[in-house]
Amino acid sequence: MWFRRDLRCNDNTALHQALRQCERVYVAFVFDRAILDPLPRQDRRVGFIHASVLALDRDLRALSPTPGVNLIVRHAHAEGAIADLAFQLGVDAVFANEDYEPEACARDERVRSALSSLGVAFHLHKDQVVFAPNEIRTQQGKPYSVFTPFKNAWLARLTEEDLEPRTAADHAASLAAPPPALQRPIPSLAEMGFEPPADEVQRLLPGSDGATQRLRDFLGRIDRYDALRDYPALKGPSYLSVHLRFGTISIRELVAAAQAAARTGAGTGATTWLSELVWREFYFQILGMYPHVVDHSFKPEYDRITWETGAEADAAFDAWCQGQTGYPLVDAGMRQLNQTGYLHNRLRMVTASFLVKNLGIDWRRGERYFAARLNDYDLAANNGGWQWCASTGCDAQPWFRIFNPVTQSERFDPEGRFIRRYVPEIAQLPNTSIHAPWKAKPVDLAAADVRLGIDYPAPIVAHEAARERTLARYAAVRGRQ
Numbered sequence: 429m430w431f432r433r434d435l436r437c438n439d440n441t442a443l444h445q446a447l448r449q450c451e452r453v454y455v456a457f458v459f460d461r462a463i464l465d466p467l468p469r470q471d472r473r474v475g476f477i478h479a480s481v482l483a484l485d486r487d488l489r490a491l492s493p494t495p496g497v498n499l500i501v502r503h504a505h506a507e508g509a510i511a512d513l514a515f516q517l518g519v520d521a522v523f524a525n526e527d528y529e530p531e532a533c534a535r536d537e538r539v540r541s542a543l544s545s546l547g548v549a550f551h552l553h554k555d556q557v558v559f560a561p562n563e564i565r566t567q568q569g570k571p572y573s574v575f576t577p578f579k580n581a582w583l584a585r586l587t588e589e590d591l592e593p594r595t596a597a598d599h600a601a602s603l604a605a606p607p608p609a610l611q612r613p614i615p616s617l618a619e620m621g622f623e624p625p626a627d628e629v630q631r632l633l634p635g636s637d638g639a640t641q642r643l644r645d646f647l648g649r650i651d652r653y654d655a656l657r658d659y660p661a662l663k664g665p666s667y668l669s670v671h672l673r674f675g676t677i678s679i680r681e682l683v684a685a686a687q688a689a690a691r692t693g694a695g696t697g698a699t700t701w702l703s704e705l706v707w708r709e710f711y712f713q714i715l716g717m718y719p720h721v722v723d724h725s726f727k728p729e730y731d732r733i734t735w736e737t738g739a740e741a742d743a744a745f746d747a748w749c750q751g752q753t754g755y756p757l758v759d760a761g762m763r764q765l766n767q768t769g770y771l772h773n774r775l776r777m778v779t780a781s782f783l784v785k786n787l788g789i790d791w792r793r794g795e796r797y798f799a800a801r802l803n804d805y806d807l808a809a810n811n812g813g814w815q816w817c818a819s820t821g822c823d824a825q826p827w828f829r830i831f832n833p834v835t836q837s838e839r840f841d842p843e844g845r846f847i848r849r850y851v852p853e854i855a856q857l858p859n860t861s862i863h864a865p866w867k868a869k870p871v872d873l874a875a876a877d878v879r880l881g882i883d884y885p886a887p888i889v890a891h892e893a894a895r896e897r898t899l900a901r902y903a904a905v906r907g908r909q
């Protein structure tokens with residue numbers, strides 16, 4: 429059994445199937461150098477994965493009645509490492525869970541062919557999603573490109589059987605200890621060339637225990653999800669995305685928990701949250717069925733947009749990355765991302781929209797920046813979110829709708845609590861001017877000890893003028909193929 433983005437024993441389809449079908453099952457994980465080598469040495473996600481792998485090893489040892497069982501861990505190129513292990517262990521088959529990202533699919537095809545030349549079968553199972561990208565189709569047999577009908581079809585198809593937990597405990601006796609020649613300690617982060625995690629990562633609570641703790645905490649407040657989820661200063665969302673990303677909790681368990689909460693009176697909070705889980709599957713479907721979205725607009729006409737480029741655009745992009753645009757809510761969001769690796773959903777929308785529709789910069793640059801920084805980075809959701817904000821995607825925000833960063837700030841952070849947390853240099857401004865410090869009375873600026881352009885930037889772009897430029901930019905390509 430080869431673990432990848434499914435770092436748990438509990439309710440893991442490939443593990444369940446391997447244990448059920450095979451007399452002896454070795455368990456393995458590879459820190460894939462093809463993925464890790466290009467990453468910065470401080471990457472928070474590697475710390476999270478490492479801690480989750482240690483937890484998985486502990487959980488597997490506790491699950492097995494046989495002494496000596498442990499997770500075989502390698503730091504190597506996954507394709508070669510899996511084929512080598514399969515050969516050395518003399519196995520008949522390798523089990524894993526499906527991954528839908530194009531690069532992962534290509535890797536799996538190469539692994540399949542390497543294993544096949546050794547006479548070893550490769551079994552992939554659906555686990556990351558309730559319904560795989562090709563399972564929900566319109567009556568004409570096509571993939572959906574609008575969310576609501578997709579969600580309705582998804583809910584109509586859902587049965588109890590789809591959510592049945594795939595337990596490991598019943599067949600845990602099949603777990604086998606690797607032979608002594610293959611026993612090696614799990615490499616430390618330092619041995620793999622990475623720095624130990626910063627404080628924020630420790631607060632991420634790795635492994636299945638961390639995910640369970642997060643879920644328990646969220647279920648205690650799921651009834652308020654709908655009311656609170658748009659306010660970044662409040663504890664509204666579940667903070668489970670990093671766990672879904674690395675599979676320390678199963679999607680089936682979360683859908684079942686949302687349904688149970690809805691039944692027991694958590695009402696719109698639980699049903700809205702369930703919709704968010706369906707959005708996740710919607711974007712898996714889009715990526716799986718329309719892989720051109722990886723580097724092209726879903727709607728081809730928008731590939732013709734002329735984006736801002738050159739030194740001025742580069743400087744604006746840098747200011748956006750650093751949280752130095754002069755728009756406090758945008759800056760607070762980007763600093764949250766840089767400091768913690770998490771970014772509240774409302775602020776993902778506000779910051780992405782600002783980059784594309786205020787600064788006129790290609791959404792793909794922003795998408796790549798998020799990809800490098802988000803702990804929960806997931807190609808399907810990130811690409812879908814960016815194309816939604818840029819109005820280039822399916823079922824996206826209409827092209828002429830342009831978030832006003834000041835109005836968003838007044839609406840979703842009315843008392844400036846979130847801004848004050850991440851933009852301390854303007855924390856002393858009163859609520860009336862914290863959303864747009866350039867409009868503050870000189871007396872307020874003086875009282876708060878803020879010199880615009882020195883302590884905190886003046887806005888790098890004027891919203892109204894940017895809005896006009898964006899409307900023209902989009903109008904120029906509308907209807908052209």
Ligand code: FAD
Nearest residue numbers: 665666667668669704708773776804805806809810813814
């Ligand atoms: P909750 O509100 O508790 O939602 C629960 C789960 O539902 C999330 O963990 C996630 O798996 C799923 N979900 C919620 N909203 C969405 C959505 N709009 N699209 C797809 N799935 C969703 N989500 C990622 O997991 N990885 C990303 O790389 C990512 N990039 C994004 C980029 C942009 C520009 C935007 C607008 C959204 C992006 N999202 C991404 C979606 C969403 O912002 C995050 O899933 C959410 O903020 C994670 O926090 P949470 O777990 O507390 O969310």
